[in-house]
C-alpha cells in the first residue's frame with residue numbers, strides 16, 4: 101500500500117483557499133509514476149484553529165467536504181484519509197475525520213475524542229464518542245486526531261479490533277515536536293502497526309507548526325520523514341506483511357490481560 105502524506109499550510113478561517121489548496125496538493129500527490137493508494141491530510145485543514153468562527157465556518161454535516169472529496173476519490177480511484185475538518189452536526193461543533201474509499205464511499209466518520217484544553221478546543225468543540233475503525237482496500241485501519249495520541253488506552257481500544265495501520269492527523273506545535281516523534285514511535289511499537297502521521301506547517305496567531313510528518317513501521321523504525329519544515333508531499337510503501345511477522349514474534353495482543361486493566 102503506497103501512502104502520500106500531504107504536509108500543508110492552512111489559512112486560518114479561509115475555507116475557500118483551504119479547499120482549493122488541499123485539492124491542488126492532492127492532485128500534485130497523484131502526479132507521479134506509481135500512484136499512491138491513499139492520500140492523508142492534516143488536522144482541521146478547512147479552517148485551522150479559527151474556533152471563534154465555527155458558527156460561520158464549520159462544515160454543516162460535512163456536506164462540502166464530502167461533496168469535494170467523494171468526487172475526487174472516485175474520479176482518481178484513490179482512498180482519502182481526510183485528516184479532519186471542523187464540522188457542525190445538529191448545531192454542535194466537532195473536529196471530524198472522514199475517510200473516503202476509492203469509490204467515494206464514506207467509510208469513517210470520527211469526531212476527535214480528546215479535546216486539547218491548552219488550545220481551548222474544549223471550550224468550543226464537543227467531544228466524540230464513537231470508535232474509528234474501517235477497512236482500507238480490505239486492510240483494517242484506524243484514524244485518530246492529534247492530542248488523541250497521548251491516550252494509549254484509547255488507541256489500544258481501536259487497534260485491538262485488528263487495525264494494521266494507525267493514521268494520525270495533527271496540528272502539533274513546534275515546542276513539543278520531539279514528543280510528537282516519541283509518542284508516535286511508542287504507539288507503533290506497542291500496537292505493532294504502521295503509523296502514518298501528518299502534521300501541518302505554517303503559523304497561526306500564537307502557534308507555529310513544523311511538520312515532521314512521518315511513517316513508522318511496526319518495530320518503531322522511521323520509514324520516512326518530511327525533509328523540510330515547509331509544505332511537502334511524503335511517500336511511503338507499507339509492507340503490511342511486516343505487521344503479521346512482528347505480531348507473530350512477540351504476540352502482544354494475545355498476551356494482554358484485559359480482565360486486570362480496569
Ligand SMILES: O=C(O)CCC(=O)C(=O)O
Nearest residue numbers: 216246247271272273276
Ligand atoms: O498534545 C499536544 O502537545 C498537542 C495537541 C494538539 O495540538 C491538538 O490536539 O490540537
